[in-house]
Amino acid sequence: MAEYKLSDINRRAQSDAPEFIAECEARYHAQVVHVADVIAENSRQKPIVLINGPSSSGKTTTNDRLFRALAAHGIHAETISMDDYYRTIGTYEVPWDEENEVADLESPNCMDLPLLGQHLKQLVAGEEILVPRFDFASRTFIPDTRALRLDEDEVVLIEGIHAFNPLIVGGLSQSAVCVYLxxxxxxxxxxxxxxxxxxxxxxxxxxxxxxxxxxxxxxxxRQWNSVRRGERLYIDPNREHAALSVDTFLPYELCILMEKLDASLRRQGEGLRRAGLAPVEQALGRVADIDYAAYIPEDSVLHEFIG
Structure with missing residues (x-):
């Protein structure tokens, strides 16, 4: 695990912001390229790419970056969003997180993972599947909205917090590459x-x-402790499946996020401490601003969070 000194981040943010941002982005990009190289090398034997990681690890953007990097190898990637396998609200009992007294929205029981697992096995077998869609406005599962079959020179990218769940990985050990973000x-x-x-x-x-x-x-x-509980229960036990990993942190992002959130965080001292985030409160006022708008690449993972 990389450890950064706040004094170094502050110094570089104030003295050479363009170069600092470029170096952070290049480090992340190099990791994505390496993962794409490995996927491309094994694409015929392992056309399924499962992308897993905890909340706010940059799964959506990294998925898109992998799509582009694979295109450079002449490999077309299809994509499936695990979000489209959420079950219709009201058709099941949402699990309850008694520890934090909130709905357990991280639970795999909120999704139709058996259906997704079956679909992936069908794709490996060369069969056509009908991919569903989840309408978030009405919280409704809509079946059979898109036909998908993998050609010989294609892979499919699937990202989500339950991508390494045994219901998905089971039976795909010889056909899938697992990437942890x-x-x-x-x-x-x-x-x-x-x-x-x-x-x-x-x-x-x-x-x-x-x-x-x-x-x-x-x-x-209010939801954070439950999110963390979900990571411990549903993500951490399955990390052993990962053959590849990407650290998506961009050190310069701390300067941006702390500045944008400063006013809100200063009103949440008790909540931060209750959520095990007291050091975030301690960091207020210690992180330098950075002139960033002209220097962040259009495809930076940070845009997933700041727009």
Whole structure:
């Protein structure tokens, strides 16, 4: 795991922002290219690519970057979103997280994983499947909306927090490449303040939720312990399936996220401490601003969170 000094991040943000941003982006890009190289080398034997990772690890953007990187190898990638396998609200009992007294929205029981597993096996066998769609506005599962069959020179990319679930991976061990995405970095300063990977992911999620999901920081905090519980129960036990991994952290992002969230976070001291995020409160006012708008690439993973 990479460990960054806050003093170094601040110095580079203030002295050479364009080069700092470019170096962070290049490090992430090199990892994606390596993963694409391995997928391409094994594409005939393993046409299924399962992309897993905890909340706000950058799965959506990395999935798109892999799509582009594989095209450079002459390999066309189809995509399937695990979100389209959510079950219609009201047709099942949403599991309850008694530990945190909220709905367990991370549970695999909210999805039709057996159907997805069956679909992937059919694709490996050369059969056509009918991919469903989930309408988030009405929270409704809509079956059979898109026909899909893999040609010999194609792979399919599937991303989601349950991509390594035994219901999916079981029976696909010889046909799938498993890729794990996460923030595998931390940030510390000389006073002992230490931002662990899950804290850095919280900043991403809080920013994304407030911008794109009409969910203020206090709502993200209220659900955060349940999100973490879901990661421990549903993601961590299956990480052993991963053959490849990508650390999606861009050190310069801390400067952007802390500045944008500063006012909201200052009102949430108790909530931050209750969610195990006290170091985030300690970091307020310690992170330098950065002039970034002109230097972030159009396909940066950070756009997934800041727009």
């Amino acid at each position: 996460s923030i595998a970095s931390s940030v510390e300063d000389e006073d002992g303040m230490h931002l662990e990977p899950y804290m850095l992911r919280f900043l991403r999620r809080a920013m994304r939720d407030s911008l794109f999901r009409n969910s203020p920081v206090e709502d993200t905090l």
